Amino acid sequence: MFKAVNDSLGHPVGDALLKAVAQRLRRLMRETDTVGRLGGDEFAIIQIGESNQKEAAIGLANRLLETIGAPYEIDGHEINVGISIGIALAPFDGEDADILLKNADLALYRAKSEGRKDFRFFEADMDTKIRLRRALEVDLRNAIARNEFEVYYQTVIDVSTQNTCGAEALIRWHHPQRGLIAPDTFIPLAEEIGLIVPLGEWILRNACADAVNWPADIKLAVNLSPIQFRNGNLVEIVTDALAVSGLSPQRLELEITESVLLQKDAGNVAVLHQLKNLGVGIVLDDFGTGYSSLGYLRMFPFDKIKIDRSFVAEMPNRADCAAIVAAITGLGRSLDIQTTAEGVETEEQFSLLCAAGCTQAQGYLFSRPQPLSALDFKRPTAKHEAA
16 A cells, blocks of 8 residues: 555655554553564554453454554545454464564454455465465566467447457466466456566567457457556556557546546556557446545546446346436436446346347456457347356
């Protein structure tokens, strides 16, 4: 988080944020406790044992999550930080300081890998699991050079004509020992270790090279990670990928999530405007799942919003989800923004989306993600395949 602040708002703001976090930590400590900074954005706390160590540790962890996780006001910027906590108890998890720190670090690693903003206690099997994850990290660093990645595509359907109007690029990793590894396993890891920038560029370049040979009315959608915006040369990368491939900018759509705009960073918005000026479409993904989505539509003129699959899945069973989808499609019509429903798996869902006025749909009902060689731009007539 501190790196993101340094990259987007500058080191003085990052330094001020670090001091603000340290002040909150000190206020939470008792006279018998010790807190120190290990380096970067990592702090260590030594809590003197009580009658029930685990209960006391849970209490402190919850106070830390609440206090450190509350928003910060730094130089006119509202900043939210995510805090993850690893806990080791003496003497059960070790009597030596180095062992306790190592085990607390393993627990911290687990907390980060399971979604952050939480705490984990050390468990004996963590060492084995962490070694396996670090082995995966090493393999991931070499995967691009070894040509182990492949771009799959899932088609997007125009609701009014039920013809294919686009395809979304989705990455797959063919691991030589572990077989096909799902993106939700390695994409978060790639973001954490800084590989998402070269991987994202690889996806964009290869997808553009593929799409230039598609029918001219088929658009290509490519996802962008928030981290790619911090790299500073995203516009140049997109421009070069289009130029090298020969793909028309009007046929490329770049999908972002609200986390790109979460910090209300003027730099990110400026990059989005530069990309839009190239002629590419800008899509807001997972719409409706965040806290400020309507505000984002005022912040930037999106070409399309994608309705999160969680609403689509519950449409037949929950009136509130159906109402939300209808509200989003109505908003899209009013603002002249296309709406794409994700995760469409049944004919019933599709019928409800048609009635709601959704303009596009995507999901297993029409096509599973396919390698380029199996990509079919005709809507399948077979019955829905179970997920």
